[in-house]
Amino acid sequence: MAGSDPDALHAEIIGRWERAATGWGKHADRMRDFGMPVSAWMIENARLQPGHRVLELAAGPGDTGFLAAELVRPGGTLLSTDAADAMLAVARARAAALGIDNVEFKRMELEWIDLETASVDAVLCKWGLMFSVDPEAALREARRVLRPGGRIAAAVWDEPAVNPWATIPTRALVDLGYAEPPDPDAPGMFILSAPGRLQELLESAGFVDVAVEAVPTSRSFAGVEEFVDETREVSSMLGELLDPLSHAQRAEVEAKVGELARPYAAADGSLSLPGSSLVAAADA
Numbered sequence: 001m002a003g004s005d006p007d008a009l010h011a012e013i014i015g016r017w018e019r020a021a022t023g024w025g026k027h028a029d030r031m032r033d034f035g036m037p038v039s040a041w042m043i044e045n046a047r048l049q050p051g052h053r054v055l056e057l058a059a060g061p062g063d064t065g066f067l068a069a070e071l072v073r074p075g076g077t078l079l080s081t082d083a084a085d086a087m088l089a090v091a092r093a094r095a096a097a098l099g100i101d102n103v104e105f106k107r108m109e110l111e112w113i114d115l116e117t118a119s120v121d122a123v124l125c126k127w128g129l130m131f132s133v134d135p136e137a138a139l140r141e142a143r144r145v146l147r148p149g150g151r152i153a154a155a156v157w158d159e160p161a162v163n164p165w166a167t168i169p170t171r172a173l174v175d176l177g178y179a180e181p182p183d184p185d186a187p188g189m190f191i192l193s194a195p196g197r198l199q200e201l202l203e204s205a206g207f208v209d210v211a212v213e214a215v216p217t218s219r220s221f222a223g224v225e226e227f228v229d230e231t232r233e234v235s236s237m238l239g240e241l242l243d244p245l246s247h248a249q250r251a252e253v254e255a256k257v258g259e260l261a262r263p264y265a266a267a268d269g270s271l272s273l274p275g276s277s278l279v280a281a282a283d284a
């Protein structure tokens, strides 16, 4: 990670997402299905109405926002945004394939939302805030662009212990000495997972009537090889750690992942790994 310079760190994080976008495009249907219980909770709790203008932040392939785009017809629109151009390209292609025409796309940072004050009715942000170098500033920005009484619905990852699908590949690399243990204080999947943290952040950004819940998720793979390959393709960080390894070292990593994932394996070798996402909704 790029030391303590927040701009350099931000650029490094966005660079990673630019590189991961090809994998997210390739696996977008599977990622959408995996995240659907979370997206559904967010959409329900955003209380969308026909005619609403919805902003999705850190939209990635864009699927949560696309659900909203359907619900705000007639007259409503979606602005789908992400800081990574390559992710926006994936989202544009998906909207075109789905025939969604009430959506615009714009490159936008979570920490600096290029919109007028009180200009949207709802903000959606699924699994994005944890990658911000300043999540509180991001939420203050989200509140600024919401009309008074507008809704935010957001999701971040719950604690590592309840997300083995995410921790097993990293743990295998660390156990084998191919990676350093993740820095718990750096932006990353679990930085907002501590009990009460998301609620506190939303309240300190000025949101009211904050509700936070945990939604179970589940990731399924045909086997260990698919688990490792897909994880490498959607996480450029994992890719950068795995790619320089020799064939034998990669086989060693796969065996370690298999060992750690054994409690979640069926007799045919397929895996069903549990997970938990925190979801939150609040009024601006």
Ligand SMILES: C[S@@+](CC[C@H](N)C(=O)[O-])C[C@H]1O[C@@H](n2cnc3c(N)ncnc32)[C@H](O)[C@@H]1O
Binding pocket: 013, 014, 017, 018, 031, 035, 057, 058, 059, 060, 061, 062, 081, 082, 083, 084, 087, 108, 109, 110, 111, 125, 126, 127, 128, 131, 132, 133
């Ligand atoms: C884990 S993906 C989630 C994508 C999508 N929301 C979903 O749930 O499938 C994180 C996304 O956040 C974006 N992102 C990370 N940091 C960001 C920032 N500071 N501002 C805007 N987008 C950011 C990345 O480019 C990436 O598309």
